[in-house]
Amino acid sequence: MIEFQAVTKRYPDGTVAVDSLDLTVEDGRITVFVGPSGCGKTTSLRMINRMIDPTSGTILLNGKDIRESDPPLLRRGIGYVIQHAGLFPHRTVLDNVATVPLLSGVDKRTARSRAAELMELVGLPSTMAKRYPAQLSGGQQQRVGVARALAADPPVLLMDEPFSAVDPIVRDDLQQQLLRLQSELDKTIVFVTHDIDEAIKLGDRVAVFRVGGRLAQYDSPSALLAKPADDFVSSFVGRDRGYRALGFLTATGIPVGEVATVRAGDAPERAREALVDGWAVVVDEQNRPLGWVSADLLSTMDKSVDTEALVSGGSLFEVDSSAGGTAGSLRNALDAALSSPAAVGIAVDGTGAVVGGVTADTVLSALADARSSGEVPG
Numbered sequence: 001m002i003e004f005q006a007v008t009k010r011y012p013d014g015t016v017a018v019d020s021l022d023l024t025v026e027d028g029r030i031t032v033f034v035g036p037s038g039c040g041k042t043t044s045l046r047m048i049n050r051m052i053d054p055t056s057g058t059i060l061l062n063g064k065d066i067r068e069s070d071p072p073l074l075r076r077g078i079g080y081v082i083q084h085a086g087l088f089p090h091r092t093v094l095d096n097v098a099t100v101p102l103l104s105g106v107d108k109r110t111a112r113s114r115a116a117e118l119m120e121l122v123g124l125p126s127t128m129a130k131r132y133p134a135q136l137s138g139g140q141q142q143r144v145g146v147a148r149a150l151a152a153d154p155p156v157l158l159m160d161e162p163f164s165a166v167d168p169i170v171r172d173d174l175q176q177q178l179l180r181l182q183s184e185l186d187k188t189i190v191f192v193t194h195d196i197d198e199a200i201k202l203g204d205r206v207a208v209f210r211v212g213g214r215l216a217q218y219d220s221p222s223a224l225l226a227k228p229a230d231d232f233v234s235s236f237v238g239r240d241r242g243y244r245a246l247g248f249l250t251a252t253g254i255p256v257g258e259v260a261t262v263r264a265g266d267a268p269e270r271a272r273e274a275l276v277d278g279w280a281v282v283v284d285e286q287n288r289p290l291g292w293v294s295a296d297l298l299s300t301m302d303k304s305v306d307t308e309a310l311v312s313g314g315s316l317f318e319v320d321s322s323a324g325g326t327a328g329s330l331r332n333a334l335d336a337a338l339s340s341p342a343a344v345g346i347a348v349d350g351t352g353a354v355v356g357g358v359t360a361d362t363v364l365s366a367l368a369d370a371r372s373s374g375e376v377p378g
């Protein structure tokens with residue numbers, strides 16, 4: 001647990017970056033600091049690992065005043081991930097990840113094998129181990145940054161706008177990956193962003209800061225959306241908050257309808273019989289979706305359903321995390337329905353197998369139900 005008690009930071013030029021902050025970061029949760037530029041998010045974050053010392057007030061880590069800890073020792077238990085990853089350009093990816101274990105006295109071989117495990121954990125192929133950071137994409141570099149921060153297995157992870165410099169699709173992917181990692185690792189994560197959508201998606205609790213370094217509201221994402229404390233929070237959270245709410249309502253439990261499926265390699269005549277409203281999902285042996293096929297497309301196929309010719313449109317969403325996956329949100333479900341050529345979003349389970357489909361109407365009525373039960377604002 002990290003406790004800020006009346007913490008103020010005044011820089012030498014008189015700027016009050018953080019003003020009397022009282023806040024408790026819970027263990028094993030993701031706490032997000034969000035707010036407009038210059039509101040003191042980064043300063044607050046860096047006070048946790050003593051990169052910056054408060055002017056007044058106290059920060060306790062597991063009940064102990066951090067001023068009593070030697071900064072290098074303190075930082076061994078606190079991973080730190082920043083934008084652009086901050087990797088060493090002249091070291092390979094593997095050696096970048098192995099840096100911290102090596103520094104803490106682990107032998108080179110053990111450090112490298114631990115680094116290889118971590119690369120796998122954050123979804124980086126082992127073929128990238130020997131590359132240098134400049135030979136990776138921005139998203140891959142961020143993954144290396146996360147792997148490196150996890151290398152010492154710190155209980156606390158500080159992340160300062162780690163995903164801001166990558167495009168929205170990669171960003172979404174990195175966010176999902178972080179949630180997946182967190183469901184396995186249970187770290188105490190403090191995450192800084194200026195993006196309220198990111199805050200709502202990732203945060204178990206969200207601290208909204210206003211300029212002048214004051215805490216405007218500290219709540220769960222749903223409480224923030226349902227009961228913004230004042231006009232500032234309300235306008236920061238935004239007018240389209242009903243749509244935002246879709247992002248944190250999980251798709252688990254949404255009524256999933258049947259979806260027509262045909263096997264790759266089936267005879268076109270047989271596939272034709274299976275179509276519903278002119279479309280079916282083509283699946284592989286494990287029932288995983290490969291794409292859509294229509295009556296028109298089938299008429300161009302001779303002997304069997306040709307997987308090369310399928311219509312690939314439509315994202316997928318996960319409804320069941322029992323097989324180790326992460327359940328998607330209602331927003332994922334709506335995106336899946338709207339982007340599907342058949343107007344049906346494909347729901348998959350944790351193994352990626354098709355369990356059914358939903359229309360946009362189903363998603364919107366699930367949202368309406370959540371509204372009437374008071375889970376999200378109307």
Ligand SMILES: Nc1ncnc2c1ncn2[C@@H]1O[C@H](COP(=O)(O)OP(=O)(O)OP(=O)(O)O)[C@@H](O)[C@H]1O
Nearest residue numbers: 011013015017036037038039040041042043044194
């Ligand atoms: N070393 C410094 N000296 C003087 N003022 C500083 C210093 N570092 C930050 N500040 C000021 O303190 C305030 C808070 O800065 P901080 O970086 O914590 O904000 P932030 O919310 O993280 O902003 P951003 O989202 O733009 O990174 C700003 O007004 C900033 O200009």
